[in-house]
Amino acid sequence: MLLTSVIIVLREILEAALLISTLLAATRFICISHNWLRISISSGIAGALLLAWQLRWISNLYGGLGYEMSNALLQAFIYVVILVLIAMLIKVYLRTATRKKPLFFFMGLALSLSITREGSEILIYFSGFMHTKEALSSVMIGSIIGAGVGFSIGALFYFLLSAFDQSISLKIALALLVLVGAGMCSQATMLLIQADVLPSQRPLWNTSSWIPESSLPGQLLYALMGYEATPSPLQVGIYVASVLVSFVVIVVFHHLYSRSTNSNE
Amino acid sequence: MQTLKIQCYLCRQRVIYMLFFVLLPTLAKAGTPLVDISIEQHLFIPSEITIPANTKVKLRIHNRDATPEEFESWELNREKVIMGNSTAIIFIGPLLPGAYPFFGEFNPKTAQGKVIVE
Numbered sequence: 001m002l003l004t005s006v007i008i009v010l011r012e013i014l015e016a017a018l019l020i021s022t023l024l025a026a027t028r029f030i031c032i033s034h035n036w037l038r039i040s041i042s043s044g045i046a047g048a049l050l051l052a053w054q055l056r057w058i059s060n061l062y063g064g065l066g067y068e069m070s071n072a073l074l075q076a077f078i079y080v081v082i083l084v085l086i087a088m089l090i091k092v093y094l095r096t097a098t099r100k101k102p103l104f105f106f107m108g109l110a111l112s113l114s115i116t117r118e119g120s121e122i123l124i125y126f127s128g129f130m131h132t133k134e135a136l137s138s139v140m141i142g143s144i145i146g147a148g149v150g151f152s153i154g155a156l157f158y159f160l161l162s163a164f165d166q167s168i169s170l171k172i173a174l175a176l177l178v179l180v181g182a183g184m185c186s187q188a189t190m191l192l193i194q195a196d197v198l199p200s201q202r203p204l205w206n207t208s209s210w211i212p213e214s215s216l217p218g219q220l221l222y223a224l225m226g227y228e229a230t231p232s233p234l235q236v237g238i239y240v241a242s243v244l245v246s247f248v249v250i251v252v253f254h255h256l257y258s259r260s261t262n263s264n265e
Numbered sequence: 266m267q268t269l270k271i272q273c274y275l276c277r278q279r280v281i282y283m284l285f286f287v288l289l290p291t292l293a294k295a296g297t298p299l300v301d302i303s304i305e306q307h308l309f310i311p312s313e314i315t316i317p318a319n320t321k322v323k324l325r326i327h328n329r330d331a332t333p334e335e336f337e338s339w340e341l342n343r344e345k346v347i348m349g350n351s352t353a354i355i356f357i358g359p360l361l362p363g364a365y366p367f368f369g370e371f372n373p374k375t376a377q378g379k380v381i382v383e
Contacts, residue, residue: 004373056348064354067345121335124346125371128332194343196356200321203342213339230342 001135005142008125010150012118015223016044017154019114019180023107025161026089026173030100040108044115051120052127068195072188074117079188079242081110082181086174086246087253093170094257153220176224178246183226185242189235190228203230297323297356302378304328304347307369309378318382319359327352334376338367341380358382 020037051058058066088103122143129136161169192198208229211218221227228235300322303310307330316322328334331349338344341360347353357365360382369376 004371008370055346056351059346059348059351059353064352067353121346124333124348125335128349128371190342194345194355196321196323200356200359202359202361208339228342229339232342 002138002142002145005125005139006146006149009122009143009146011219012122013147013150014153014219016111016114016118017150018157018176018223020111021154021158021161022173022176022180023085023111025158025169026177027092027103027107028162028169029166030092030103036104036108037111040112041115043108044112045119047112047116048119048123051116052123055120055124062195065195065197068191068197071117072191072195074113075184075188075191078110078113078117079181079184081106081113082177082184083246083249085110086177086249089170089174089177090250090253091257094254174250178243178250179225181246182239182242183222183224186226186228186231186235186239189238190232193232193234198234201232201234204233204236206230297321299323299325302326304330304334304369304376306330307332307334307372307375309367309369309376312378313381314378315381315383316358316360318362321356321358324355324357325352326355333371335370336367337370338365338380340365341367343367344370 055067058070060066062069085103085106088106092098092100092103126139126143129139161172163169164172189198193200206229211221211227211229213219213222213227213229218227218229226239231239298316298320300314300316302314302324304326326336326347328347328349328351333346333348335344335346336353336355341357343355343357345353345355357380360380362382365380365382367378367380
């Protein structure tokens with residue numbers, strides 16, 4: 001029970017923690033108040049409570065495929081928010097005088113959506129132990145350990161990113177956001193295949209003997225870039241396409257803002 | 266009166282179209298084999314199912330426990346939360362012959378199963 005709860009909580013926390021670290025590292029060059037962090041974490045928790053509470057109803061939508069549909073939709077939405085964030089990070093970096101409120105809004109949105117997604121699963125897991133007091137205490141201890149490990153990895157990751165020069169850490173953070181976004185798209189595709197909305201295919205390759213998905217490196221890679229040991233051709237196609245779209249966004253906005261910066265001078 | 270008739274006719278047509286679009290996928294999926302699995306006392310019953318190779322299969326998982334469970338399989342690339350006392354549908358395959366383990370993430374010590382593809 002203890003170990004199970006450590007693993008479940010760690011897995012869920014890891015994704016959100018790595019996203020927080022990446023966003024914090026990406027905005028190191030701006031003097032920011034961490035108000036947005038507090039607001040987005042609390043609204044994320046509220047969202048998680050709502051999702052966990054209503055999951056039975058959501059699951060029954062679309063002929064029992066509501067779980068897949070809602071999760072895929074949430075992931076696609078996070079991807080769009082990440083695209084907007086990428087554009088804004090470039091803008092704020094190139095033109096320090098711009099308003100930063102919209103950036104914080106979208107950072108908060110990405111974070112609270114991700115907390116909603118991960119948190120709801122933890123809450124549903126907890127709900128199974130609400131009436132068994134003995135189990136609940138070991139589940140709680142396990143969860144605290146899992147959360148501690150997850151946030152520690154996140155903190156380590158933040159300091160690792162911060163060790164670089166500002167412009168380099170921004171580039172790494174942008175690259176990570178691109179990969180996290182692509183991972184979201186690939187997961188959404190997997191869910192739609194699971195729901196039989198998209199066609200299922202044989203895996204394109206199998207890397208489970210090198211990096212099993214269940215291992216810690218596998219889980220880290222999953223959280224960072226949506227690693228799958230046996231992805232289907234469609235998943236890989238969507239992944240590559242979403243990376244390309246993100247690159248187009250980076251190139252276009254970099255071009256746009258660097259030119260307008262030059263013309264301002 | 267005439268307009269009412271036309272409206273009625275249009276209504277009926279729309280219903281027929283809607284039925285067509287609702288039934289079409291159902292008919293198309295009628296050929297998909299269905300396998301039922303139950304979750305009882307945090308165990309999968311049956312814990313081993315055999316399905317044909319290269320065929321898409323519809324798994325219907327009945328969680329008869331009061332507590333939620335998460336069906337998870339690394340090998341099948343599937344994960345789905347199934348609330349207590351409810352039924353969930355998961356499509357798997359087409360798969361190559363082999364064994365594909367799955368487990369209940371919330372109770373991994375007991376909830377273990379395997380899909381055998383032949």
